[in-house]
Amino acid sequence: MSAAADARAGALFAHHALLPQGWRRDVLLEWNVHGDLTSVAPDTARTAQTAQAAQAEYVLPGMVNLHSHAFQRALAGLTERAGSASGKAAGKSADSFWTWRELMYRFAGRITPAQIEAIAAQLYAECLRHGYTAMCEFHYIQRDVDGAPYARPAHTAERIAAAARQTGIGLTLLPVLYAHSGFNEQPLIEAQRRFRSDPEFVLRVVEALEGLRGPQLEVGAAPHSLRAASMAQVRELAQALPAGRPLHIHIAEQQLEVDQCLQATGRRPVDYLFDEMPVDARWCLVHATHLSASEVARIAASGAVAGLCPTTEANLGDGLFPLEAFLQAGGRFGIGSDSHVSHSPVEELRWLEYGQRLLHRRRNIAVTDRQRDVATLLWQRALQGGAQASGRRLGALQPGSRADLLVLDAGHPNLDGAAPGEVPGRLLFCGNDNLVRDVLAGGAWVVRDGRHVAQEEIARDYKMALRALRAA
Template identity: 70%
Template sequence: MNQLFARHALLPDGWCADVLLEWNQAGDLVAVTPGSAPAAGIECVEYALPGMINLHSHSFQRALGGRTEFAGDSHDSFWTWRDLMYRFARNITPDHIEAIAAQLFAECLRHGYTSVCEFHYVQRQPDGAWYDRPAETAERVIAAARLAGIGVTMLPVLYSYSGFNDSPLKPEQQRFRTDADDVLRVIEALAPLRDGQTEVGVAPHSLRAASIAQINAVLAGLPPERPVHVHIAEQQAEVQQALAHTGRRPVQLLFDQVAVDGRWCLVHATHLSSTEVRSIAASGAVAGLCPTTEANLGDGLFPLEDFLAAGGRFGIGSDSHVSQSPVEELRWLEYGQRLHHQRRNIAVSKEQRQVGEFLWQGALQGGAQAAGRPVGALAPGRRADLLVLDDGHPNLCGLALHEVLGSLIFSGNDNLVRDVMVGGRWVVRNAQHVAQQAIAARFKHTMAELREFR
């Protein structure tokens, strides 16, 4: 049996003292015992907490970071950014995809993510033909996750149309083209890769890119416990297009024609009516919030306060990867609400008044649900995924225990994550990823190749 002793560990009910953590060779926690005494020879740490789940990732977009921050001739928006992303995506190869994903995942791990949900839509060759293996690019992302040591939920994307009313795809979207049969074939091809570190679900890209009939066809062929993610109501223009073509807002349209439940993750859901807020909360679905990307693209602010009041569940993702830090996502999730409401300390409940602890625990619970994997808590039966904080850092000096997560999220920009374990294996030690140099070298080579296509 493998063991770690934490003087303070964040358990599902809050911080506990003198916790002995034990896990088996498969990487699953088998015992979590507060009030223990440290035995000789067992590693002891000051602060241990569950690793965060990144519930929304387009890993290849990590290579675009900082390269789209220039003004065009008209007002820039999500849609002008998307055109730049399409131009980048047309030249990326499977080798590039794997190298970029490995770099991203190593960075995510160093900052405290231990699981990622990959919303994967670059599935065809640049000319629109399939690779010899239809799951080629998805397999490359999973290979990168295994190299880096992060848990992954692979979500092959259903992407058939360029807009509502079944508008045909544009030439620059042909790499993404799939129908219901295509997606189910990719999911079947990935089945042998499912294990303690890997799950496979599905992702209808959006209601503008996949029809309701297609979504229901995929759901009929998908095992009922698998996660389902979808982009929805991210921009005002999307809402207006949905109203013009269907007479209903995107979330309303989805709920009217699809059985949405707790295995669903509605990504962004930025622009909601009050009825839609209550519908998502009542369904048990998770709102997948990506504040740094939503800010970078000018999407808007999710109605968090109303959603929480309705009992809604949320998680966080880094999406386009302008940041790889869960701290930054959670910080800006709260700060966006403060700016909107012109008040402080929004993300709390009657039971939990500490903003940092409410955010971390809430994002763990929603993220684990969206990932469809046994993660997100230091508890028997969950994966041995945990973070050790740098207790020697000044930001953690002299704090009461209930102040630790508040300081982690809202104090300074230093990374306070010292060590990271995933599935019972240390993948970050002393803030360095165990394969950091080799992964970075391959990423640099890939970026040099991609610069030639500018």
């Protein structure tokens, strides 16, 4: 049964809720059967009517996960063994993103559509339990195991959409353009056979998904990277995609990628993209780790979102995004869990800040002149950037937005007696217990008392998928 099917009109009386203008007291939140907030009324008198509504002490908007490769959830924890010492002695490169990618390719080469759906459902349920209420799925396993197209071009994307419906999470599906193995249009290698696509293929997938679009699902597209798609192909896809749909791209994740781009084009990746394309607010530049000062300024001025994935970027040894300079330039960012070594927005935001502290050897980096509280800035800015990157009405407790919200566990010792302004700091920087108690996504209660409403069924299917993969 789909968790989304449980959406119905409802109300919640929050003693403290984080609204766009800040924390407010005695907020009555109401939503309709379509899962949209219809009224957000602070300073509401406590009456017999409000007493009948569900009650909560601390309420936050649900977080957006703007970058996901769902199938990689099944790889988490299985790639943390170093290559052989003899290999290094023979002159082979040390473990890196590129050696991890070889392991990921082997896994991607044999996974079935049914397994993709089961793994995605497990991931999405976990993300909901930790406070994500929406995902952006960067989806590139689009062909059969032998590289042949499926009878329905959107077959595996439809499986991702089914997992989102089962769990109740909001979804932005991003079919991926993946045509080359490297700069200068190098042909794909055998391990990339399931990813092969061109603009025409991606647009067929987008068209096939049209009937699934609705309040809980949007469809955009994603050129995988400048090494995997020519600039002509990127331009063709961007121009043909319906107006306003989100466009995501991996960019400048690894220093080697920057070096290869310089060698092939004479320009760094972000400069190359901006020189050739009108990059604007519908773009999400994922990672953008290795930037020059001028590239920082160009991204910030464009209105595009930097899609940051600190736990994956740390796990893969990518590097640290120049957050301080980006904030000073007025840049927009959101967070994603990417390879899913973590499923928690708390961990992403915490390590976004901690990485900067280690880089600059100072404390409290993610602040501006107007917002001096680190945790509040991180949560609110990630909400805004994630909502923009999703192409959906998210990220704020206000009428017209989706009814996506988190009820925190006010009885937990970490929140005991907390003033509202202290809540974000205690949530992000006070240990690893999950403080999310209940989750509303699109007007449906999908998590209650820390458990997803379909947790056992989803976990059973996930375990069966893993057993089959191990036996393959």
